[in-house]
Amino acid sequence: MSENVIELHDATIMQEQQAVLQGVTFTLEKSAFAYLVGRTGAGKSSLLKTLYADLPLQNGSGTVAGFVLPKLSAGKVPYLRRRLGIVFQDFQLLSDRSVAENLLFVLNATGWKGKAKKQQRISDVLTQVGLNGAANRMPHRLSGGEQQRVVIARAMLNEPVLLLADEPTGNLDPDVSASIMQLFGEINNAGTAILMATHNFQLIEKYPHRVLTCQDGELLDSARPPRV
Numbered sequence: 193m194s195e196n197v198i199e200l201h202d203a204t205i206m207q208e209q210q211a212v213l214q215g216v217t218f219t220l221e222k223s224a225f226a227y228l229v230g231r232t233g234a235g236k237s238s239l240l241k242t243l244y245a246d247l248p249l250q251n252g253s254g255t256v257a258g259f260v261l262p263k264l265s266a267g268k269v270p271y272l273r274r275r276l277g278i279v280f281q282d283f284q285l286l287s288d289r290s291v292a293e294n295l296l297f298v299l300n301a302t303g304w305k306g307k308a309k310k311q312q313r314i315s316d317v318l319t320q321v322g323l324n325g326a327a328n329r330m331p332h333r334l335s336g337g338e339q340q341r342v343v344i345a346r347a348m349l350n351e352p353v354l355l356l357a358d359e360p361t362g363n364l365d366p367d368v369s370a371s372i373m374q375l376f377g378e379i380n381n382a383g384t385a386i387l388m389a390t391h392n393f394q395l396i397e398k399y400p401h402r403v404l405t406c407q408d409g410e411l412l413d414s415a416r417p418p419r420v
């Protein structure tokens with residue numbers, strides 16, 4: 193695989209036959225961190241959905257984690273998703289099972305075998321997110337920040353090359369948001385690239401990285417300022 197985890201060239205991001213963004217060209221290198229910003233409805237979620245193949249890429253070319261997007265068959269989508277970690281604003285944990293069972297569910301769905309190996313992986317990711325005592329707790333007994341950590345642990349189970357995060361701190365207060373950003377920093381330093389959609393400019397100021405901006409149907413890139 194190339195050193196880029198995302199490569200989009202002249203891509204059109206579509207919702208229901210409507211172009212949301214056009215001429216989208218950018219690459220995200222292995223282990224890079226970039227924010228995705230833009231006003232509400234500007235196309236951030238649509239771009240992320242295209243990257244994890246929830247929306248098809250109909251125009252332009254692109255690869256994510258080595259998978260070629262325009263011709264990606266439905267059968268290949270789970271294999272792409274296995275190389276990605278996906279984190280949303282709303283913690284989507286299964287409420288009727290414990291933290292460990294939530295994680296086990298994903299390991300089973302992604303083909304892991306061997307009870308001891310699975311237990312070890314669950315313990316490793318919970319340690320990574322600072323929640324090693326929480327395996328047997330039920331999600332609703334955890335704070336919002338802790339639930340988001342479990343979601344991040346779940347996203348890390350298959351050692352993704354790229355973490356896609358859509359407003360991951362949207363429901364959290366500033367202190368908890370900062371701790372989630374520190375966790376993202378650790379994950380990023382360990383080699384996982386991160387693309388994070390956010391409206392939170394205070395976080396961007398505090399943890400500066402490259403910024404991709406959805407604006408007027410285009411994607412602007414702080415790493416490639418337009419010529420004036």
Ligand SMILES: Nc1ncnc2c1ncn2[C@@H]1O[C@H](COP(=O)(O)OP(=O)(O)OP(=O)(O)O)[C@@H](O)[C@H]1O
Binds near residue numbers: 236
């Ligand atoms: N499921 C859908 N079907 C049709 N159009 C949609 C759908 N989801 C989003 N859109 C439209 O696509 C455009 C981009 O929406 P998108 O959700 O990508 O924006 P966003 O930048 O993520 O916004 P927000 O910051 O509010 O999450 C908007 O015009 C929106 O109305």
